[in-house]
Every structure is written in C-alpha cells, then in structure tokens.
Amino acid sequence: MRLIYLNGNYVTENDAKVSVFDRGLLFSDAVYEVISVIGGCLIDMERHEQRLMRSLGELSINADEGWSAICLGLVSRNALDEGLVYLQISRGAVPERDYRWPSADIKSTVFAFTQERALIDNPMAERGMRIVTRPDMRWGRCDIKTTQLLYASLMKMEARDAGADDAWMTRDAMVTEGTSQNAHIITKDGVLISHQLDHRVLPGVTRIELFERAGAQGLSIQERAFSVAEAYDAAEAFVSSSTLLIMPVVSIDGHMIGDGKPGGITEQLRRSYISEVQRTAAS
Missing domain, CATH: 3.30.470.10 (Aminotransferase class 4, branched-chain amino acid transferase, N-terminal domain)
Structure with a gap:
C-alpha cells in the first residue's frame, strides 16, 4: 500500500x-x-x-x-x-x-x-494528441497553481466525449493554454509561439526547459497569444507539462495539423528534453 x-x-x-x-x-x-x-x-x-x-x-x-x-x-x-x-x-x-x-x-x-506513470514511453508521443478548443471560463488568476480545477476537469470530460484527448481554452478566439498544459505552435516559418506569461496562464516549469531546448536548436521564439486560426494553420503544435513532458498535437477541432503526424521539430524537442532530464537525473 x-x-x-x-x-x-x-x-x-x-x-x-x-x-x-x-x-x-x-x-x-x-x-x-x-x-x-x-x-x-x-x-x-x-x-x-x-x-x-x-x-x-x-x-x-x-x-x-x-x-x-x-x-x-x-x-x-x-x-x-x-x-x-x-x-x-x-x-x-x-x-x-x-x-x-x-x-x-x-x-x-x-x-x-x-x-x-510512464512518462518517457508514452504511446501518445507516437500518435500525437487530438485537441478541441473550448471557451476559457476560469477565474482570472490562472497564474496561481490553485486546486480550483473543476472547470478544467469539465473541459477534459467534454474533450473525451468529443473523441479528443484534451482541450485548449480560448478567450476572444485566442488560445490561452490547455486544461493542464501550456500550449504551443510552430509556424510554417519555423517560429515557436507560446502565450506570454500573465494572469491568464500558468508559468509552466517544463515550459522553461522547453525554451532552453528550443534555443539550443536555433528556433526563434515569440511569447504572445496566438489565435485558433493560427493554430489550425500551424506547421506543428504541441503541449508541455510535467505529466506529458513535450507532447505533439496532430489535430485541433478536427483540423489536421501539418501532415497529421507528430512534427519533426516537436519530436526533436521531446528527445532533447528527455535526454537533458535523464542526464540531470544521472548526475
């Protein structure tokens, strides 16, 4: 026990x-x-x-x-x-x-x-996540990691009922974050876009290391809100969290992202992140 x-x-x-x-x-x-x-x-x-x-x-x-x-x-x-x-x-x-x-x-x-829980050998990393968008109706201090998670739980259930893996929340057609993850896209020009840190999103711990891995790969990073339309049109999309690490997204509201498979840049970021945490754990 x-x-x-x-x-x-x-x-x-x-x-x-x-x-x-x-x-x-x-x-x-x-x-x-x-x-x-x-x-x-x-x-x-x-x-x-x-x-x-x-x-x-x-x-x-x-x-x-x-x-x-x-x-x-x-x-x-x-x-x-x-x-x-x-x-x-x-x-x-x-x-x-x-x-x-x-x-x-x-x-x-x-x-x-x-x-x-299997964090590294998660089967979802091979197939990618299916995401739906839902209105962000949480309280205004999402930057504080409180246990007020009822709305997030409801949205996870809505996503499941819609045949998806999870939900991204939106305000005025702009993506804030996932129900329990930070949300990111990579544009067709190879720019990583992630919502800026403010009261609307949680300052993700994995997000910090993600940015370091992205910088090491030479990716350009923009910290700003992105629209649902931009997400539909992105080359790649993914989430980051302590439970999912870096996890690719292959569809949003039924719109296929890229070729509908985990993106190459996202896969490289995931491998780099796992390699770094394993190295740190072993040191």
Whole structure:
C-alpha cells in the first residue's frame, strides 16, 4: 500500500485523513505542484519549489517546509522509479465554515503522494494528441497553481466525449493554454509561439526547459497569444507539462495539423528534453 505524506508523517493511504473543515476542501483554498520522477529522481524540483512559494505568497498561506525532502522521502518509501509526486498545501482547518479565515495564523495542511506513470514511453508521443478548443471560463488568476480545477476537469470530460484527448481554452478566439498544459505552435516559418506569461496562464516549469531546448536548436521564439486560426494553420503544435513532458498535437477541432503526424521539430524537442532530464537525473 502506498505511503502518503501528511503533516509531518508518512502514513498508509487508508490512514491519511484531513479535517472536513479544511479550507482546501471547503473553498479550494489550496495550492499544489506535480513533480515528474524519472530514474527515481525529482525533475526540475528547484523550479517547482520557486513556483510553489510564489503561489503560497499570492494567497498569503504561511507554509515553508522542506519540500524536496518530503518528495524524496515519498519516492524512496514507495520505490518510485518513474511517475509523479503530487504535493498540496491548503490554508488549513478552521473552527467553522466562513469565507473569511481567522486573523490568527492557521496551521496549513500539507500532504503529498506518488503515482506510477510512464512518462518517457508514452504511446501518445507516437500518435500525437487530438485537441478541441473550448471557451476559457476560469477565474482570472490562472497564474496561481490553485486546486480550483473543476472547470478544467469539465473541459477534459467534454474533450473525451468529443473523441479528443484534451482541450485548449480560448478567450476572444485566442488560445490561452490547455486544461493542464501550456500550449504551443510552430509556424510554417519555423517560429515557436507560446502565450506570454500573465494572469491568464500558468508559468509552466517544463515550459522553461522547453525554451532552453528550443534555443539550443536555433528556433526563434515569440511569447504572445496566438489565435485558433493560427493554430489550425500551424506547421506543428504541441503541449508541455510535467505529466506529458513535450507532447505533439496532430489535430485541433478536427483540423489536421501539418501532415497529421507528430512534427519533426516537436519530436526533436521531446528527445532533447528527455535526454537533458535523464542526464540531470544521472548526475
């Protein structure tokens, strides 16, 4: 049985219990991170910690623990070679349900768990993702990695029902991001376009390394919003995230991207990214 980290202790998943008055449960008053594990090593942990501390700061949640030690403890105890560590911090439990939290410090709730998953040998990398677009109706601070994921969940279900793998969200016919990934296109002129960092998109950790890999390949990068029409007309399209790494997109709303197969530049970026994280994990 998996061991879960909960408020300083490693316990079995059946023994991990959180108060029904926890604000994470009542109000989604919580933030989280998902960290890739490859070869038993945490990938990009320092960047994940930096983003986590920013999210906590934006919500004024007082928590600063040994995040790396917690995650490494889980990886070791669960003998995880490849997969994910999910880490969540809520504001904590309160005496009564109230929109306002007490002015006195609340002890935050910290829990984490592991999931086994094939990240490198993902069959989707061979066939590519099928994407549909849907209106982006999330709250206005998508740059904070909160647990308010209901709308993203609904859009993933809509995508599944439409015979697609996932959805890209749009505002005024401009793509913001995927339901749980950053969205990117490569134009026919070989320019990589990705939405600029602002309140409408999450600053992806994998996106940072992606840009470094793209720069090393000599790709020109434009950080700006791109339209759905531009995406339809792109030479290649792909997403980046800790769970999918760099994953090609072969169709959007039924429009075939390129020749309908994973693009060569995207495949090269994926190989380069995997090679780099494997090298880092081995060092």
